Amino acid sequence: MKIIILGAGQVGATLAENLANEANDVTVVDSDPGLLQALQDRLDIRTVNGHAAYPDILRDAGAEDADMLIAVTEVDETNMVACTVANTLFHTPTKIARIRSNEYLREGKLFGAEALPIDMSISPEQLVTDYISRLIQYPGALQVVDFADGRVRMVGVKAYYGGPLVGQELREIREHIPGVDTRVAAIYRRGRPIIPEGDTIIEAEDEVFFVAAKKDIPQVIAELRKLDRPVKRVLLAGGGNIGLRLAKALEDHCQVKLIERDPTRARHLSEQLKSCIVLVGDAANEELLTEENIESTDVFCAVTNDDEANILSAMLAKRLGARKVMSLINRLAYVDLVEGGAIDIAISPQQSTVSALLAHVRRGDVVRVHSLRRGAAEAIEAIAHGDENTSRVVGRRLEQVKLPPGTTIGCIVRDEEVIIAHHDTVIQAEDHVILFIVDKKRTRDVERLFQVGLTFI
């Protein structure tokens, strides 16, 4: 696929890396030659230096025969104009833009064929906010991702001693919780993936990924670890866009405090928020944290735009007794460094943005992609089309489907119904199939599996 990425910032660069490694023809446009040079040295891509929305620059980048335009520059307006230019002059089929400002997003009418020709707008702040609120909703979860409009969720949990299922074989899960159907999609033991079978024994410290209907998730988590108490007290560090959105999302059912360094911004925040307490000060100030009872805080979440500040303040909060600390980290190298050790959960904003975009690049009818475990694994939701003769999946029992190695089917969503996968489940046309892929390199094979072949017999 020929893809043009506008903007070589963090999202643009991560995206370029993901897409180029999947053998797409990627061209990156940015006005900063330094950023482009760094990318060019590392990846097999073409770069064009210039203003991303100018027709000439887009033409140079090969917009005339591009299949997709992804506008992720810093500036919302540039992204929107670039999509319009690409649509009007080059008839680019798919146009995706990152739009941060709520002022635009609020107006649904803006985005459409007659107005701004943008097929999909992504707002990284919103994605991250949703992601963090889901994590707070399920204490104990490391990663929570939605499928089928939130009807099904895949959750990653670290198993601990004390969980009733720890030390038991997987098949006993049904006797433990009779009314609940779930499927374990993958287990990571000391960083290595295991494809679970009925007789696999869950050990403490395993990272377990399971799929279940939304309502059943707390019960399954409770099987794997002593259920944490629900989150009541949240302390947020950083009152930027994400901090504000998070505070708004959480203030109704938790007691939320928000630390912001800049007094003017703090005043603005306090005007926007209802019950949340806005504190002016430095999130890495020990005295401020102690004064605000950090030791009885359930979740401390650092969401400033500075990786180092986030990491250090989260570490400090952990040391001072916060039950669980999370930190927003842009640099992937840092994520590996601190997650699981000094910090409980590292949240990588590019990862969620890239996940949201990847679904558009995939072949076959893939509606949702989630990058898991820092991009090494992937969970995808694909729609099965065709009939027994044209598709490799429809009309077959799961045990008959030839899945690539390291791939498991978690569940199937048929209309409104969630069917947890068992070996004798039969896939029907138009089913949404949710798969876990341990090695991202296999994604291509999975896509192929779901493509309808006309000549396939």
Place this chain on the structure above:
Amino acid sequence: MLNFANVQRIFGMLISMFSLTLIPPIGVALYYQDGGLLPFIEGLALTFPLGVLTWWTARSASRELRLREGCLIVVLFYVVFSLVGAVPLVITDDGWHTYTDAMFEAVSGVTTTGATVKLGLDSLPKSLLYYRAQLEWIGGMGVIVLAVAILPMLGVGGMQLYRAETPGPMKDSKLTPRITETARALYLVYASMTGLCIVAYWLAGMSLFDAICHAFTTMASGGFANYDASLGHFNSVAIDCIAIVFMIVAASNFSLHFLALHRGTAKIYTNDSEFVAYISFLCVLAVLVSLGLYVSGQYSSVLDAIRYGTFQVVSLATSTGYTTADYSVWAGALPMILIMSSAFCSSAGSTGGGMKVIRVVLLARYGYREILRIVHPSAEISVKVGGRAVSNQVLAAVAGFFAVYVALFLLFWFVLMALGLDPVTAVAAVSATLNNMGPGLGDVATSFAAMDPAVKWVCILAMLLGRLELFTLMAVLTPAFWRR
């Protein structure tokens, strides 16, 4: 630190792949039954297993290439490809009797220099003549570019290799997003132009065999001919004209050809300041030399003066090196102008050699900026090419290149004089080899056959340095390159 297993793996792949280029000459030998079969079969039997073995013992090493490893592979490969390419030349009975001679001929081929140490080409087996031409053709667009086009498994590593080989100051301009596609596009243009050239030569009266060989060496800006009298052997106006056109095509940037074909417009050429400068250089030189020839009485007819003047100018300035007249006896400054023109009359991204037009253009504008600065001390002046400002980094690199080029030129000149050459022969020999042009003046006007082995080895080094645009090879020779 360099990962040698990785270097070895890719190196093995390259050797085995290029040993297969010995197959076409085998076909030629079989077809003409010219007795030249054995050297190629022996060469193939020697090099193919060698390459496979090299690759096999390191096949498990897989990691992306770094720029440094790319440099090393490119340099080593040019050396080894020449060493291996020389094998059939030295094995053959009526060929090159010493390994030095064979190596000189092979390096001269692979670097598209076209200087020869062989006299009596007319009586050589056809398979050998074809082999020489083929060496140049492969070296023309670049052995590494070919490898990148054919071996997709090089991946990002392919890009590092490509950058170490491609001539010109701005190496990051890709035609297509992926390097493999870019390399393929370049070769497609190269091969189709060669095809056109073959047909043109053939229609103009060459035998099909001569047409193929000469088209190969024309498009490569190489200059190997099948006859001692070079292209003058044919003594045909039509062939001269065809050669002029295709030499000009070969020494212009292939990206332009690709874009012009791709977008179907000739505007690409007129919009490119390097191309405009390149054509103007050639025109000015052609007019100057033809005028000189007529005024000095070398040719009594104006048409002859234009014909021989223009041909010699285009051939030498584009670093091809065919001759149709003995320009070394021409009057006044003409021989020296011709010899020196090869330094700055080929475009970046072409098959020609020398400093490249774009560098000359940049240097001239850079120099002009310094002059303007004296007039307007506080002015902020940017050097532009094609309406776009060139970064200071590129300018510094160009200035550095020029300095190193001049220094090396002088150094080689002194060394050759120390080895006993007279100053004119020595300066011509350096220009002929460092610019990958071929023929020189004085004792090396037609061939390097009479030179001392030491001179030949110095020239081999100069040819390799010239083809890899100095820095790639010099980097590998510095201690810093090998330090951890």
